[in-house]
Structure formats: structure tokens, C-alpha cells
Amino acid sequence: MTSTTFRIGGDLGIRRLGFGAMRLPTEPGPAREASLALARRAVELGVTLIDTAHMYGWGANEELLAEALHPYADGLLITTKVGIARSASAGEWSHDGRPDSLRDQVENALRRLRVERIELLQLHRIDPQVPLADQLGALRELQVQGKVGRIGLSEVTVTELGRAREFIDVASVQNRYSLLDREHEPVLAACEAAGIAFLPWRPVAGAASGAAAEVAAVAAELGATPAQVSLAWLLDRSPVILPIPGTARIAHLEENLAAAHLRLTPDHRDRLDRLAEQA
Template identity: 55%
Template sequence: MTERTDGRAKREPVAETFPLGGGLPVRRLGFGTAQLTGPGYWGPRGERADAVAVLRRAVERGVTLIDTADNYGPGLAEELVAEALAPYPAGLTVATKGGVVRTSDSAWHVDGRPERLRAMCEASLRRLRTETIGLYQLHRLDPAVPMEEQLGALDELRREGKIRCVGLDTVTAEQLERALSLTGIDSVQNRFNLLDRASTGVLELCETHGLAFLPWFPLANGALTGAAASALDSVAGRHGATRGQIALAWLLHRSPVLCPTPGTGSPAHLDENLGAAEIRLSAEDLRGLDALAPLDRLDPLDPLG
């Protein structure tokens, strides 16, 4: 967003793609795989064939960024991606995450030891049936391991050609600045949506450094109710759209680096989500949506992103 001479913000045209890593173009509205697994991201959610069909439909509809993680399932989401899409078509980027170990549907354990990160990445390579992961994201920084060691492990994997781009998940602006001083970072994945903008400072850093920002819970995790619902319904009515479509369209208008990856196991919901890319919000729409009061934040280290 730039400033006009009259002091008011001017919105740039909505870009359809983003150059991940400076040279890997992806369509900004992607697809996330967490909803293909069961409650707590543990085990299967439904029929395997249905999950495979939704993934294939996403790519048929033009999605070029698939976001997954090794602990969704655990392992299951990556296996579904490979079953549906490998060998991967040209132009498709698969992003996955490592650094968190699951022992139950409610237990998440951060592990950023270099040897564990390497083992996790190599296991993801096998499950995804690929020699190179387009974007590998550190799911959480491990407070017990120096950042230099964690990022150093990812640097080694990048030099070996096992990953192409490196991302961080759930970081503060200070942590991102420090990481950038240590190595090349290509993306951030923090919670950010119409009702939770606590990571605005991180978003601004991503804009400054040309990093992709993959907002998790882009639909506010089902919280588009109350006062938000009224404002969304007003805008949605003008566009013949749904609340969810307007919330996603707001993200695409909010910043050219935002690359939301909403997930679903429903073909109809997938089509609805992808339809958000066609919506062009007016200045009036944006003023009303920008003015919505955000919700109180959830736990900033909520492991579900």
C-alpha cells in the first residue's frame, strides 16, 4: 500500500501471483491440507479418495501453492498430496513444515535440533515423493536450540538441493529480523486475518524484504460472526459473495505479499474459496472491513498453524 499526495492510503491493483523466493511464481490464493486430517489434525477425516479428489480439483482450478506439514496426520497429509499430485506438474509448489513432533491429537512438541530437522525433512521428501521441497518451513522456533543452529540445518538442506526456499512459522518481528541477519528467509506463516492483525509488524517486514506471508486461519477459524458478520454481510451482498469469500478477498487486497492457503475437504467449499480471487473490493468496502475491531487474540503459540 502506498500513500497519495492527499495523505490517504492508495490501494495497489490486486496481484494474482507472488514471486516466492524472488523467482518462483505462485498464485496467491493457494490450498492448505490441514482440513484433510481429523480433529486435532490427527488421523484421517474422511475417505482417502475424497481427499485426493479435492487436491486434484484444486490444481485443476489453477492452484499452484499447496501448503502442508509433516505433523498433519501425522504424515498423512503429505502422503495424500503425493498420492494426488506426484509426479508434480510444472509450476506447482508444495510447501511443508517440520520442527514439531506429535504424540497424540493434543500433544505437540517443538524439536529444532539440527539432526532432527534433517531427519524430518528427509522423511517429508520420501512421503512427498520428490527430490526437492519447494518451500520448507520451520514450524516453530525451538527455544532450547540456538537460532543459528536451526537455520544452519535448513541452510545445509538448501545447499544440498533438498529444499529450495526457507520459511518460518509463528515468529515475532524481532525474531524475523534476527533470522534475516543470519540467512535468506523466503516466507513467514503467522496467524493473520480480518479479525486478528496482531502480526501486522511482521507483515510490514515481509513487505520490506519481499517475503511471502502465508496467513494461517485466514478465515478466522469460524469466528466471522457478531459485528464482523454484519459488516461482512453488507459487503458480501454488494458482490453476491459469502462472508468467507469477502474475508479472503480482504487478505488479497490488504497486501501483495499475503498468500492465503485456506483448506477444506469439500469440493463446493474449495470452489467457493477460490472464487474470492475474482472479487474486487471497492474503497468503501475496504474502509468498512478495515474498521472492524479485531478479536482478542488466541494463544500466539497455538500449534495449529
């Protein structure tokens, strides 16, 4: 039977099906109020893993989650990401893995989230212009200081993951991955072998649009939606996968979370597994 929980870093227990907060509107007004209500509803429904980042609204997403959920329920993990900066002149984003910048972003995240320690901090992107040892060394120093609990990575290759593990204990990897997009299958395999949490972003890409007839057929047989089938497949695919589907609608949130109770038969799994070759 598919496990519904996972221990990140071997000790931080969470429910595997989480929530990605990137899509939540943060501007003042009715849209923000709806975002606050949705974040609270996610926790009411049992979500214990919420993903955000400095890049999502340049801190506004972190502030929104704190307004909605602080003081945080016991066992609730809000993971954030650093390492992306915005140009003051053009407003465009770029990598920024300079140690001083990483430390500054972490301090700001602690303030915005209203916490003294970020239990899981992920490097949003490896900065190709900064030595990896310097980037990870800065995060490791923050970990030693007690400001960071566990360190993860995002959008890395197997080689980059291996190099990073020479400097830190990698607790998680957040790469693009879904039923119809398995480019990072080797990274998933490496994470599974090492017991590293794998957080796929865009976890229902393609299937949710109805583009895959086979996914739609399986969904019809199960009385589910293509998105639910895609999430159920991910949960079944590997015990280290922690999907973080995002939405700005409560009905869609409830639909996504119901996927945790969807059971695929061996025939369904075989048919869905073969879609990677067709895609």
C-alpha cells in the same frame, strides 16, 4: 489492480490464492477418497500453492498429497513444515529444532512427497531450547545440498524474523492473520518491506461464522459470502499476502477460490479496514 501472482524468494512464481491441506482426512475409506479428489480439483482450478506439514497427521498429509498429485504439474508448489515432533509415550506434540531431528524430518518429507528437493521448507516453530543458529544452520546445510530450495518461518515476531535473517534468506513467513485478527500486523509490515511472502493461516477466522455484521453486509452488497470477502480483503491488503484457506469440501474449495475474482470498492475496503479497531 490487485496482482494475482507473486514470486516467492524473488523467483518462484505462484498464484497468490492457495490451499491449506491440513483439514483433509487421511484415514483409509471414503473420506480419504474424497480428500484425494479435492486435492486434484484444487489443481484443476489453478491452485499452484499447497501447504502441508509433518505435523499434519505426522506425515500422512504429505503422503496423501503425493498419492493425489504425483507426478506434480509444472509450477505446482507443495510447501511443508518441520520442527514439531510427537512424544512416543504421550502422543503429544512439542518443539523439536535439534539439527538431527530437522534433517530427519526433511529426509522423510522428501520420501513422502516423492521429490528430491522441497522448493519451500518452513520451520513450523522456533524451538526455544535450541540455539536459533543451530536450527537455521541445519536447514541452510540442506539448502546447500540441494534438498531445500527456499526457507521460511512460521509464527514468528518481528524480532525473531530479524534475527533469522542474520543467518538465512527468509523466503516466507506463515503467521495467524485475518480480517478480524491482525495481531501480527507488524510482522506483515516487515515482510512487505523486505518482499517476503506472508502466508496467513486461519485466513477467514471469525468472518466465516457470520460474527461480523459488517463483513456480512459487505458480502450481501457484493453477492458474495463473508469468507470470500475476507479472502478478497487479504489479497487486496498487501501484495505479499498468499492466503491458504483449507477445507475438506469441494464446494467450499470452489467458493474460496472464486474470491480471487471478487473486487472490493474503496468504500468496502475502508469499512473492512476499520473492523480491526472494533474487533
